[in-house]
Amino acid sequence: MGQLREAARFGAWTVSGVVGLAVLCVIGVFAFGGAGWITAPFRGEADKRENTVASGEFRQTTYETFFDLCAAVQNAEGTIQALQEERKTASQARATQIDQSVTALKATRIESVNDYNAKAAQEHRAPFRDQDLPYRLDVGAERTTCAH
Template identity: 55%
Template sequence: MFKEGSRAVGYSILGIVVLAVLTLIAIFAFGGVSQLTAGFRGETDKKNRTEGNGAFRVASYEEFFDLCASVQTAEQQLAALQEELDGKPSPERAEKIRQSMTAVKASRAESINTYNSKATQEHRVAFQDADLPYKLNVTDQETQCAA
């Protein structure tokens, strides 16, 4: 009798183990593979959305030129304002010119910071034109956008 009871307990334990193993296999087959490859699939998806996407490539390429051009536009505005200030305007007009110059300098600095930030982003750096500077400097008086 003891032998038959042991056998029944053994089969029960074996059944539980087999059921657990089958459950683990099912989890791995249907969900585990997805979990294991999530990092790889995420990297591939990111590359497809950026490097593999022609529209993104063109937009990034043009964005660097646009940002650099906005810095040059601000520099031209500053030069025009300085020229007007040098022409000895009325005190009220001179104050408005100085305020405008401050605003344009802030706008120029913002464009430079945006340009530099995007130039360091790994997924954009490949789309920066070789003729554009890698980094712009706020202290430079004149920005060169293309050779």
Template identity: 70%
Template sequence: MGLVRLGPRSKGWAVGGILGLAVLYVVGVFAFGGAGWFIAPFHDGEDEPEDTVESVEFHRTTYEEFADLCEAAQNAEGTIEALQEERKAATAVRATQIDQSITALKATRIESVNAYNSKAAQEHRAPFRDKNLPYRLDATAEHTTCAH
């Protein structure tokens, strides 16, 4: 008789153990964030990370970066003009130095223009194309205009 009663009791413990593990599993899933897909429609998104492309700081620093690159091109142009003026009355040795400086400044200007144009072509910088700065700079132009 004792053996007959032991069967249903062990089945009860087995069912209870399985239910206990299932409850423990569900609690674990919620505790460790595995149910985000389930609660996502009810979540208001307060703790989502900030979109840096849309931040005010990103706008400001990107605009300043464009302005600095355009200004660097203009500064190189101004220095080239000043050196060309100086070259008119320079000695042969100084003229050679001036020519080397002008070549270096032309390369620096082209680097600034290329950096400007490369960044202007990037999609996440698109909001700055229609600001006060030009969409592209012309590397072959004698003078760069930074503001419209």
């Protein structure tokens, strides 16, 4: 019976030692950077947000990007209209060139409209779009208005 009691006491000390060592390891991890490792995803998101969205440079660049994209759409529309006017009196060879140019400009316009709409839909950029700019541009519209 004495050996059994001695073995139980030895087992209890062993379990206590393992638990104590585990507790010390956990404390050590938190004391020497483990807490930083565990909270890194949260802090990383906050740092990323602070470095981009809260940055004045990001806000200014985003604000200007919307105007630039809208202006690109308007420029393509203006050039298309000028080429279509020229086509009315153009020779056959020039009319073919104009048709090709108009096709390319329409594709460029669609890309600019899609780029504008994609950026306007991004949650972190939307607040920096000027209130006079449309929320979305219409691919099918003949004329785009960039300010009211």
